[in-house]
Amino acid sequence: xxxxxxxxxxxxxxxxxxxxxxxxxxxxxxxxxxxxxxxxxxxxxxxxxxxxxxxxxxxxxxxxxxxxxxxxxxxxxxxxxxxxxxxxxxxxxxxxxxxxxxxxxxxxxxxxxxxxxxxxxxxxxxxxxxxxxxxxxxxxxxxxxxxxxxxxxxxxxxxxxxxx
Numbered sequence: 001x002x003x004x005x006x007x008x009x010x011x012x013x014x015x016x017x018x019x020x021x022x023x024x025x026x027x028x029x030x031x032x033x034x035x036x037x038x039x040x041x042x043x044x045x046x047x048x049x050x051x052x053x054x055x056x057x058x059x060x061x062x063x064x065x066x067x068x069x070x071x072x073x074x075x076x077x078x079x080x081x082x083x084x085x086x087x088x089x090x091x092x093x094x095x096x097x098x099x100x101x102x103x104x105x106x107x108x109x110x111x112x113x114x115x116x117x118x119x120x121x122x123x124x125x126x127x128x129x130x131x132x133x134x135x136x137x138x139x140x141x142x143x144x145x146x147x148x149x150x151x152x153x154x155x156x157x158x159x160x161x162x163x164x
Contacts, residue, residue: 028072029091036157037077039065040095046087050076057087064128066099066157082156098131100141100150100157107155109148113138120148134158 042063047054050073060081067089071078076088082101103126108119113135121143123129129143138149139158152158 033072034068034070034159036066036068036098036159037079037094038097038099039063039067039093041093044089044093046079046085046089048087050074050078050088054088058085062128064095064097064099066101066131067094069094098157100129100131100139100155102127102129102150102154103156104154107150109141109143109146109150111148113140113149115151117149120146123150129155131157134163136161136163
């Protein structure tokens with residue numbers, strides 16, 4: 001687990017859904033939603049609603065972790081993590097730096113975007129890397145100072161059809 005919390009994912013989803021109507025009237029940044037960002041701090045409080053008056057549900061304890069922004073309210077961003085947990089984070093605690101989190105199993109990082117190419121390393125589940133660019137089926141990732149290619153369905157941190 002990459003976060004420590006006071007309430008479970010199911011309750012966090014219910015609370016976040018209840019906060020939804022206030023968001024419909026919110027100022028928006030103009031950036032696309034959904035989009036991926038990363039945590040800009042090693043300790044990030046996630047709240048039940050968009051403001052300091054809302055209680056902290058849990059605290060992320062891993063800088064650079066990718067999260068998906070699914071809504072905005074003023075300076076607050078509603079995020080979803082790789083486990084599907086939902087909560088509100090102040091935008092000052094987020095970074096535009098793109099990262100990836102290996103998911104499901106140990107995954108190879110290939111020299112080329114081709115499974116027949118040589119593997120540079122095997123990354124265990126929850127290993128974090130820097131996301132450099134994505135093509136339709138593969139993304140270039142830097143893990144442990146090695147750049148290579150990983151199939152886009154082997155990690156969390158990119159939208160299904162996102163190319164950049």
